[in-house]
Amino acid sequence: MFSKVGQIMLYVNNQDEAVNFWTEKLGFAVISEENNGQGLRWIEIAPKKRAETSIILHNKEFVAKMSPGLNLDTPSLMFFSENLEQLQSDLSNKKVTVGEIVNMPSGKVFNFADNEGNYFAVMEK
Structure with a gap:
């Protein structure tokens, strides 16, 4: 059973x-970094x-190259924030591409893009 x-x-x-x-822009922390010395490197944040x-x-x-056929598309991620307006303002001030705050049935939401143009969402919880 999953936990x-x-x-x-x-x-x-x-x-x-x-x-x-x-x-730097989102305030995440690096938890660990691994490198096998042969090109395989991963960073946990x-x-x-x-x-x-x-x-x-x-x-x-x-x-x-290691896993041809693996789906490498960006996952659709929803983050939560306790203060959506402040977060949107902070990200905008750091020159992060942010969308407008939208009222959804489940709460207020906005999206943002990373440095590679991948979009993610944030919901107030």
């Missing part, structure tokens, strides 16, 4: 730029507070 989502694999074109985006799930940043090109 929780542990990690999400995010395949990126430039791991160093992705780490900078997630840590997570929000600094109360994170039960982490994101693993993988090199998209390397993984594509």
